[in-house]
Amino acid sequence: MKLTMAAALNAGLRRALEHDPKVVVMGEDVGKLGGVFRVTDALQKDFGDNRVIDTPLAESGIVGTAFGMALRGYRPVCEIQFDGFVYPAFDQIVSQVAKIHYRTEGRVTVPITLRIPFGGGIGSVEHHSESPEAYFAHTAGLRVVTPSHPVDAYTMIQQAISLDDPVVFLEPKRRYWDKAEVDLDAPPDYPLDRARVMRSGNDATLVAYGTMVATALAAADIAESEGHSLEVIDLRSLAPLDFDAIEESVLRTGRLVVVHEAPGYLGIGAEIAARITERCFYQLEAPVLRVTGFDIPYPPSKLEALHLPDPDRILSAVDRALAA
Amino acid sequence: MSVVPAVPVQLLQPDGRRVLDRAHSDVVADVGPERLRKLYEDMVVSRRIDTEATALQRQGELGLWAPLLGQEAAQVGSAHALHPDDYVFPSYREHAVAYCRGVDPAVLTRLWRGVAHSGWDPDAVNMTNPAIVVGSQGLHATGYAWASHLDGAEIATVVYFGDGATSQGDIAEAMVFAASWGAPVVFFCQNNQWAISEPVRLQSVTPLATRAAGFGIPAVQVDGNDVLGVLAVTRQAVARTREGGGPSFVEAITYRMGPHTTADDPTRYRTAAETEQWKARDPIDRMRRLLEREGLFDAEFEARVQSKSDEVAARLRSATLELPDPEPDALFDHVYATPHPLLEVQRREHARYLSTLAPSTPEQEVR
Numbered sequence: 001m002k003l004t005m006a007a008a009l010n011a012g013l014r015r016a017l018e019h020d021p022k023v024v025v026m027g028e029d030v031g032k033l034g035g036v037f038r039v040t041d042a043l044q045k046d047f048g049d050n051r052v053i054d055t056p057l058a059e060s061g062i063v064g065t066a067f068g069m070a071l072r073g074y075r076p077v078c079e080i081q082f083d084g085f086v087y088p089a090f091d092q093i094v095s096q097v098a099k100i101h102y103r104t105e106g107r108v109t110v111p112i113t114l115r116i117p118f119g120g121g122i123g124s125v126e127h128h129s130e131s132p133e134a135y136f137a138h139t140a141g142l143r144v145v146t147p148s149h150p151v152d153a154y155t156m157i158q159q160a161i162s163l164d165d166p167v168v169f170l171e172p173k174r175r176y177w178d179k180a181e182v183d184l185d186a187p188p189d190y191p192l193d194r195a196r197v198m199r200s201g202n203d204a205t206l207v208a209y210g211t212m213v214a215t216a217l218a219a220a221d222i223a224e225s226e227g228h229s230l231e232v233i234d235l236r237s238l239a240p241l242d243f244d245a246i247e248e249s250v251l252r253t254g255r256l257v258v259v260h261e262a263p264g265y266l267g268i269g270a271e272i273a274a275r276i277t278e279r280c281f282y283q284l285e286a287p288v289l290r291v292t293g294f295d296i297p298y299p300p301s302k303l304e305a306l307h308l309p310d311p312d313r314i315l316s317a318v319d320r321a322l323a324a
Numbered sequence: 325m326s327v328v329p330a331v332p333v334q335l336l337q338p339d340g341r342r343v344l345d346r347a348h349s350d351v352v353a354d355v356g357p358e359r360l361r362k363l364y365e366d367m368v369v370s371r372r373i374d375t376e377a378t379a380l381q382r383q384g385e386l387g388l389w390a391p392l393l394g395q396e397a398a399q400v401g402s403a404h405a406l407h408p409d410d411y412v413f414p415s416y417r418e419h420a421v422a423y424c425r426g427v428d429p430a431v432l433t434r435l436w437r438g439v440a441h442s443g444w445d446p447d448a449v450n451m452t453n454p455a456i457v458v459g460s461q462g463l464h465a466t467g468y469a470w471a472s473h474l475d476g477a478e479i480a481t482v483v484y485f486g487d488g489a490t491s492q493g494d495i496a497e498a499m500v501f502a503a504s505w506g507a508p509v510v511f512f513c514q515n516n517q518w519a520i521s522e523p524v525r526l527q528s529v530t531p532l533a534t535r536a537a538g539f540g541i542p543a544v545q546v547d548g549n550d551v552l553g554v555l556a557v558t559r560q561a562v563a564r565t566r567e568g569g570g571p572s573f574v575e576a577i578t579y580r581m582g583p584h585t586t587a588d589d590p591t592r593y594r595t596a597a598e599t600e601q602w603k604a605r606d607p608i609d610r611m612r613r614l615l616e617r618e619g620l621f622d623a624e625f626e627a628r629v630q631s632k633s634d635e636v637a638a639r640l641r642s643a644t645l646e647l648p649d650p651e652p653d654a655l656f657d658h659v660y661a662t663p664h665p666l667l668e669v670q671r672r673e674h675a676r677y678l679s680t681l682a683p684s685t686p687e688q689e690v691r
Binding site for chain 2: 060096140
C-alpha cells in the first residue's frame with residue numbers, strides 16, 4: 001500500500017494501540033484534530049479518549065504526567081507539537097525520564113516514546129523548524145531515533161513503543177508527505193539501533209539521517225552522472241549510533257562526509273568525525289567533512305534554503321574529499 | 325468552589341488541649357489511646373532518625389542530609405491518613421513519611437551517603453524515591469493518579485512538596501492537569517516558611533492554599549504542627565479523591581526548625597527569636613501534653629518509645645556505616661533497561677584500564 005510518512009506513522013501507532021492495551025497516545029490536539037500533522041488521525045475515534053488523550057497545553061505537563069503513567073505500567077506515546085516547543089519539557093526529559101532507571105538502580109522503567117516533528121524546509125515561522133537531536137543524544141538514558149521514509153516510519157514507531165527504554169522519536173516533518181510502498185504485514189525485524197545502507201558506492205560515503213537522507217540520495221544521483229559512486233548510509237538511530245556500519249563503509253571508500261541540518265558545532269557529525277578518525281585513521285584518504293546547518297539560530301524562512309544542506313553543498317564537500 | 329477558611333484547622337492547641345471543631349474532630353473520632361500513642365511514637369522516632377542522620381553527616385559519614393526537624397506532625401499525621409495501597413510522591417525531606425510507609429531505616433541514607441541515587445524499591449512501599457528537582461514530582465503524581473483512575477483502582481495518590489515548589493511551573497502544570505482530568509491526587513504542601521533563605525512571602529503574596537482555587541481545586545489550611553488536625557484534613561482529602569471528587573490541596577503550616585540541609589546556615593537569614601517562637605509550637609511537645617492530659621503518658625510508655633528510638637537510630641547508624649561502596653563496574657549499570665552496544669564497549673574498556681593499574685598495597689587499602 002502506498003502511504004505517506006504521516007499515514008505510515010498513523011498505521012504504526014494504530015498497530016501499537018491494538019497490540020498493547022497499556023499504550024496511550026497523549027499530547028496537544030491529538031484527539032479530534034488528529035494532531036497538527038494528522039499523524040494521530042482518527043485514533044481517538046477508534047480507541048477512545050482514555051487511550052488517545054488530549055492534554056492541556058503544557059509540554060512539561062505532558063512528559064511529566066506520562067512519566068507518572070509509566071510508573072503504573074503504561075506505555076505513553078507523547079506528541080510534542082513542534083521541535084521548538086520541546087524545551088519547556090527539558091527537565092522532565094533529561095532529569096526524570098532519561099535518568100530514572102539509573103537513579104533507581106534499575107527498579108523503575110519508563111517506556112515513554114516522545115514523538116517530535118523536527119527540522120526545517122517547510123517555510124514556517126520561528127520555533128517550527130529546529131533540530132534539537134544533539135541535546136537528547138548527549139543525554140545518557142535516552143535513545144534517539146529518526147526514520148527517513150515511510151517504510152521505516154511504520155516499523156520504527158512500533159519498535160520504539162515496545163522498547164523498555166525511553167525513546168526520542170524524531171519525525172522529519174519535511175518528509176511527512178513523501179509516499180512509498182509500505183507492507184503493513186511486514187514484521188518489524190530490522191534492529192532499531194542499526195544504520196541502513198540506502199545506496200551502495202565505492203568512492204565516498206555520505207552519512208545522513210531524517211530529512212537529509214533524501215537530500216544525500218539526490219546528491220548521489222548527481223554524482224553518479226558525474227562519474228562518482230557514493231555510498232549513502234541512513235543512520236536511523238542517533239543514540240546509540242551504529243559506528244560499525246560507518247566504519248565498514250569507510251574502510252572501503254576511504255572518504256566520509258556527514259550531513260545534517262542541525263548546527264555543526266558539537267553536533268552528531270562531530271562525534272562521527274571523532275570516532276571514525278579514531279577507528280579508521282590509517283584508512284582515511286581525506287579528513288572527515290561535515291555539511292551542516294550554520295552555527296546560528298534557525299533563520300527566517302526566506303533564508304532557510306541557504307542554511308539547509310542541499311545537494312550542491314554536499315557535492316562541494318564530496319569534491320573536496322575526493323581531491324584530497 | 326470552596327473558599328479557604330480564615331483560620332487554619334486546628335484540633336490540638338500548643339498546650340495540648342483539644343479544640344472543639346466537630347467538622348474535623350469527628351473525622352478522627354476513632355483515634356483512640358493506642359493510635360494517639362502511635363502517632364506520638366512515630367513522631368519521636370522520626371525526630372530521632374533525623375537527629376542521627378544529621379549527626380552522621382557532621383561526622384563525615386553522609387555527604388548531605390535534609391533535616392525534617394519541626395515537620396514531624398505534618399508528615400506523620402498525613403502518612404497516617406493513607407492506606408498501604410495509596411501511592412506517595414515525596415520531595416527530599418519526607419523521612420518521616422518514608423518511615424511510616426515502612427521504609428527500612430537501614431536504607432534511608434543510601435542516597436545521602438552517595439552509594440546510590442535512591443534507597444528503596446518504590447513499589448514495595450508505594451512511595452517513590454526522593455525528588456530533588458523541586459516540584460518535578462507533582463506531575464509524576466498526577467500522571468500516576470490518572471493512570472490509577474484508568475485502571476479503576478480506588479486509591480489516592482499524594483504528592484508532598486514545599487512552599488518554594490509552589491513557584492515552580494511543574495506544580496502549576498500538575499494542578500492544571502489534575503483539575504482538567506479530575507485526577508485522584510492530593511497536593512500536600514508543607515509550608516515550612518523557608519525555601520533555603522527565601523521567606524514564603526517571596527514566593528507568594530497570597531496564602532498558598534488560595535492558589536488552588538484558581539485551578540478549581542478545593543484547598544484547606546491546617547496547623548501543620550498539630551498531628552490530629554493534619555490527620556483529619558488529609559483523611560478528608562484522601563476520602564474525597566477516592567470517592568471520585570478529584571484533586572485536593574492541603575497546606576500544612578509548619579516550620580523548618582533546622583537548616584535547609586546540613587550545608588545551610590539559617591543564622592544568616594532568620595532570627596533566633598523567630599525560631600524560639602516556633603519552638604513553643606513544637607509538634608511533639610504538643611502531643612505529649614495531650615497524652616499527659618488524657619492520662620496516656622507514663623514512665624513505661626516513655627521508656628518504650630525511648631527504647632524504640634534508640635533501636636531505630638542504632639540500626640540506621642550501623643547500616644549506614646556498613647553500606648559497601650559500589651563496585652567500579654556499577655558506573656555503567658542500569659543506564660538503559662535494554663542492551664546498549666556503545667556503553668558496553670565503554671564498560672569493557674574501563675575495566676581493562678583499571679586492570680592495568682598497579683594493585684594497591686595493603687597500607688593504601690587501610691587508608
